[in-house]
Amino acid sequence: MEKLTRNNRVVAITKILIETPNKVIGLNRFSELLNAAKSTISEDIVIVREVLEKLEMGSVETISGAAGGIKFIPKMGKSAREDFANELCNALLEEGRIIPGGFIYLTDIMYNPQIVSKAGIILASHFKGMNIDYVVTVETKGIPLAYEVAKSLGIELVIIRKDNKVTEGPTVTINYVSGTSGRIQQMCLAKKSMKPLSKCVFIDDFLRGGGTAKGIKDLLKEFDSELVGTGVLVDNVGVETKCASDYVSIIELEYDKETEKLNLEPSKLIK
């Protein structure tokens, strides 16, 4: 292949880094693809790193050693986080979000890639450096967000099912009390889905009483693994007795049943 200019190489390096967050990429790969010496690539990387940091778009870390290379850590600057959280609060205040039973309709938000990808970066930033092995969630509404957090952390997603599926092989099942319905429900996880002694974070759309988080803690024990944190998009701070601890959220919500009004504000992760 013909030689590329520096302008050209930094475009390609940026593209590759951003598409595989938190994955170490050896300089050889860039060197071969872009037909340039490793020393030249190293200079290109300095440029990419400086711009991304200056614009608060993320950081590029160098990992030394035989399996070394560089990796991209997604990040959102304070003002971008604030803009995002405020837009989200406005979206939640739209007409028609409060549905029969006093629940908040979040489905369209949780399935919108533009929103979920940003929320994923904010939550992942909180858990970075904790050597998390898996992001876990319970089907269904939190899956896209949990997926984005896993992608951003460069790890795999694990989805806990509400019933046993023939396509997942042998499973472990536990019972728990759901905060949303107040009923006893079950959680199933395929035995093949997790290595023992794993550190996990639980990601979901909405935190009410925290019953699900407690159930996951118990289920993970059966896999000799540990829940080390919980992250949600919306925390219902109006619920006083939470059995979840160690959790973070993006938005705090309080619903006044009498006036049928929502109070919303960005959580401390945003500020």
Place this chain on the structure above:
Amino acid sequence: MEKLTRNNRVVAITKILIETPNKVIGLNRFSELLNAAKSTISEDIVIVREVLEKLEMGSVETISGAAGGIKFIPKMGKSAREDFANELCNALLEEGRIIPGGFIYLTDIMYNPQIVSKAGIILASHFKGMNIDYVVTVETKGIPLAYEVAKSLGIELVIIRKDNKVTEGPTVTINYVSGTSGRIQQMCLAKKSMKPLSKCVFIDDFLRGGGTAKGIKDLLKEFDSELVGTGVLVDNVGVETKCASDYVSIIELEYDKETEKLNLEPSKLIK
């Protein structure tokens, strides 16, 4: 802000484009963020476009008019597609994938962001230019893949549930015969989740008899909407009577029950 060099600007432009595929971004946004004239930004964009096309990493389209700007269309070159499909075939041949009942364990693959994001680009490329409004899937295993296809196409995801949820408001429910279990199952979709007269594609992990695709076709009719295509990761070509038509896959699979061997090959989307 101080002026950035061209090297710097192309990094930022690449980052922003790649993070919001198929979304039109006005030149003003780049111009303000990077403190540069629109004419300068236009020249930067030419560089970004040329590199991405040369390396078969995607294309940058210009949209003229008042709401105009540029948008990034993700793409994977032929050799990258082939490498990906071959790696996937090898992963499917790993020991222990065939689980009791003759099913193939795909869960870890479907929840791996590195794999799913690439598969999403391949499937989305097939449906681009068809003015799709929503990507639909049925919970649960296909959700991350469907999410990536929706993200790549710049549209929203719609997840059909297997039962009614209190948090989704009024729903429409239909019954269908599942290809996997052979049993009558139901599909529920919140009335709020889709605008009428929408064009949808159905994305899933595995196509067996196509019963689910047929069910979705029926369900979408209730929303005055239309299923215009189906895309799956793995097509079980061993099943002779398919009720699905107009579908594409990445891998074709045949399972020989007697020898307990899998035959796998990349589908025509790859070649």
